[in-house]
Amino acid sequence: MHIHILGICGTFMGGVAALAREAGHKVTGCDAGVYPPMSDQLRALGIDLIEGFGADQTALQPDMYVIGNVVSRARLDDGTPKFPLMEAILDQGLPYTSGPQWLSEHVLQGRHVLAVAGTHGKTTTSAMLAWVLEAAGLQPGFLVGGVPLNFGVSARLGEVVPGHARNYFVIEADEYDTAFFDKRSKFVHYRPRTAILNNLEFDHADIFDNLAAIERQFHHLVRTVPSTGCVVANGLEESLTRVLHQGCWSPVQTFGSAVSDYTAEGEPHDFAVLHQGKPVGRVQWAWSGVHNQLNALAAIAAAAHVGVDPAVAAEALGRFANARRRMEVRGTVERDGGLITVYDDFAHHPTAIRTTVDGLRRKLDAEGRKDDRILAVFEPRSNTMKLGTMKSQLPWSLEQADLAICHSGGLDWDAGEALAEMGARAQVATDVPSAIAQVLAAARPGDHVLCMSNGGFGGIHGQLLEQLATRG
Template sequence: MHIHILGICGTFMGGVAALAREAGHRVTGCDAGVYPPMSDQLRALGIELIEGYGADQLALQPDVFVVGNVVSRARLPDGNPKFPLMEAILDAGLPYTSGPQWLAENVLQGRHVLAVAGTHGKTTTTSMLAWVLESAGLSPGFLVGGVPLNFGISARLGAQATGQQRPLFVIEADEYDTAFFDKRSKFVHYRPRTAVLNNLEFDHADIFDDLAAIERQFNHLVRTVPATGRIVVNDLEESLARVLSQGCWSERTGFGSAVSDFTAHGEPSDFEVQRRGVAVGRVSWALSGVHNQLNALAAIAAAEHVGVPPAVACQALASFQNVRRRMEVRGTVPRAGGAITVYDDFAHHPTAIRTTVDGLRRQLDAAGRQAERILAVFEPRSNTMKLGTMKSQLPWSLEHADLAFCHSGGLDWNAAAALAPMGERAQVAATVDEIVQQVAAAARAGDHVLCMSNGGFGGVHAKLLAALRPAD
């Protein structure tokens, strides 16, 4: 089968492309404004990428067009369609489907699906769970919205069916809508037998009116889990309690609170895991932050449902290497008195920003490096942030950063006004080059420059490293 993917460089659609290629299909695709790591992964797989959405791509004559949710029926200011290829597909009456639907019908059918949902931590927890199952010898398939460093790829088919055993597939379960012609959340297509509900707060203000609307979508996911399945839920989240109050027909396993089935005792970098008050293992790893401690409990509880003892899961997590763009060190610049370190992180929601900054602060404090500063460099790029829905939360999210630098280009709201409560600790710049100049002027030996965005951020990491290096 030849499939042509519209929006192929998105993290999800790129994963679908990789799975289709591994399954033996011919895969081509198109997108606009591509950036690593997905573009690198697709080229390495030998998948032909076409820039833009020109109607001339009909000449490829694929068996089916697979449409990402980046595609819409929107029109440009001159009245022409923003996605002429999609208009041509509709006009010609050619077959098309969504990415989640294609995945459900061609990959997930007949598998034991383990789906990881939540506002934050989906990518990291999905990667943890896949690595735990891999370490236990179960060879899971997976699709992650990033590149887990333990695997070096974002998706693979994994082991095939043998006898009565259902092959395992771990998937990042996103609540964003499926496609312009299917407004259900992506995750309702996956039909998991194990579902992780990691956390839940308001996000995606461009498609959801309020938190209650997202809670209903999460309950739709819960409704697809069979009675023999397991719901792994964060007991610290009142929103998830409301989700389950709307109906739950499966085994429920909780984590996080003092009375949960799975609890953690100790620092996030070294903690004992208990199951109903009995010690079952210990996790000692390089990750920091309470959020990652909770992610680990979720992965351990989900892996137990498919037969992996918690002790084995804990041991596997000791060698977990995290995901690209999750506190990934992009480089260091030597300075007398201590190197300046530049990080890349995907954080794009105020809670995620705060969690990321706090995790780094806690790590530095634990190492006796309280004097080292955190310079938070971020762009409000997600649809929710562009709308300004959460602008008032930004000072709170950056509370533990020593300095903050915001890229305000393309925003319809006043970033400087939103960050005014931070006083001189915050600066705003309309361009990436200007923000690089601001950071370079402020940085000093021993600083940690934490760049946060869910996009390429205009190559800010390389530009910062170049600007911070002393002239020869």
């Protein structure tokens, strides 16, 4: 089968492309404004990328067009279609489907799917779970919204033995809608036997009116888990308690709270794992932050449902290398006898920003580097942040940063006003060069420059390292 993917460079659609290619299908695709790591992965797989969504791509004559949710029926100011290729597909009656639907029909059928849902931590927890299963010898398939460093790819088919119970597949389960023609959340297509509900906050203000609307979608996911399956839920989240109270037909394992099935005892970088109060393993790793401790408990609980001993899972997590763009150190520059470190992180929701900054602060404090400064450079790029729905939470999310620099390009709200209560600790930059100039003016030895965006951020990381070195 030849499939042509519209929006191929998104993290999910890029993973679909990789799986289709591994399964022997011919894969081509198109997108606009591509950026690493997905563009690099696709090129390494030999998948041809076409810039833009021109109608002339129908000349490729694929068997199926797979439509990413970046595609819409929108029109530009002059009245022309924003996605001419989609209009041509519709006009000519050509076959098309969504990415989640294609994945469900061609990859997930007959497999034990382990789905990881939640407002935050989906990528990290999916990567953890896939690595735990791999370390246990289960050879899982997976599709993660990033590139787990333990594997080097964002997706693979894994072991597939027809009729065998060990056909495990770990998938990051997103609550965002499927496509412009299918407004259900992506995760309802996956039909998991093991479902992690990691956390749940209001997000995606462009498609959801309130938190209750998202809770309803999470309950749709719960409805698809069989009675022989398992729901692994964060016991600290009242929103998830409300979801489960709407009805649950599967066994539930909780984690996180003092009365949960799985709890942690110790610091986030070194803690005992307890199951119903009894020690069953110990995690000792390089990662900081309570959020990563909770992610680990979720992965251990889900792995236990498919027979992985918690002690084996905990030991495997000690060798977990995380995913790219999750507190990824992009480089260091020596200046005046000290180092300036530049990080890349995917955080964009205020809670994720706070969790990331706090996690770095906790790590530095634990290492005896309380005087090291954190320079948080962030881009409010998600649809929710562009709408300004959560702008009032930004000062709270950046509380532990010594200096915050907000890239305000493309916003319809006043970033300076939103950050005003931070005083001199906050600056606003209208474009990437301005943000770089502000970092260069402020940076000193021992600083940690934490760049946060759910996009490519104009390649700011490489430019910062280059210019910091030049001006050192």
